[in-house]
Amino acid sequence: MMNVAHAPLLTAIVTVIALLVYWWTVLRVGRMRGKHGVKAPATTGPLEFECAYRVQTNMLEQLVVFLPLLWLSNAYFMLWPYATGALGLVWIVGRIMYAVGYVQDPAKRSTGFLISFIATIGLLITTIWGIVSAWMAVSA
Secondary structure, eight states: OOOGGGHHHHHHHHHHHHHHHHHHHHHHHHHHHHHHTOOTTOOOOSHHHHHHHHHHHHHHHHHHHHHHHHHHHHHHOOSSTTHHHHHHHHHHHHHHHHHHHHHHOGGGGHHHHHHHHHHHHHHHHHHHHHHHHHHHHHHO
């Protein structure tokens, strides 16, 4: 049975999974470069390559926002200790759905993007809530 002390462990596991998903997108781009003969530093080529490349680039763009929010929420949001990890897992599911959908057809990326965007907003809210709560406690 997990207790509140396990919440940071869940956040650490989510971080590792998110980074593994990112590396999966990197490897997909490498495979597409080989398959289609797209030599670095080119970033254009057949649609299959360009979709894989955009998925990897977008994942990196989203990680820059996701990881700080994940850990700030973990550090400051104490109301529901597992909310941070749960939101992180939802974000990962959304990013995988985004990646798979985008490669199938760029028009199929929206659902995954929306799921990960909502999780990011959730992390932003829990981070702000936690920081404000901590500030109020210190100021009291």
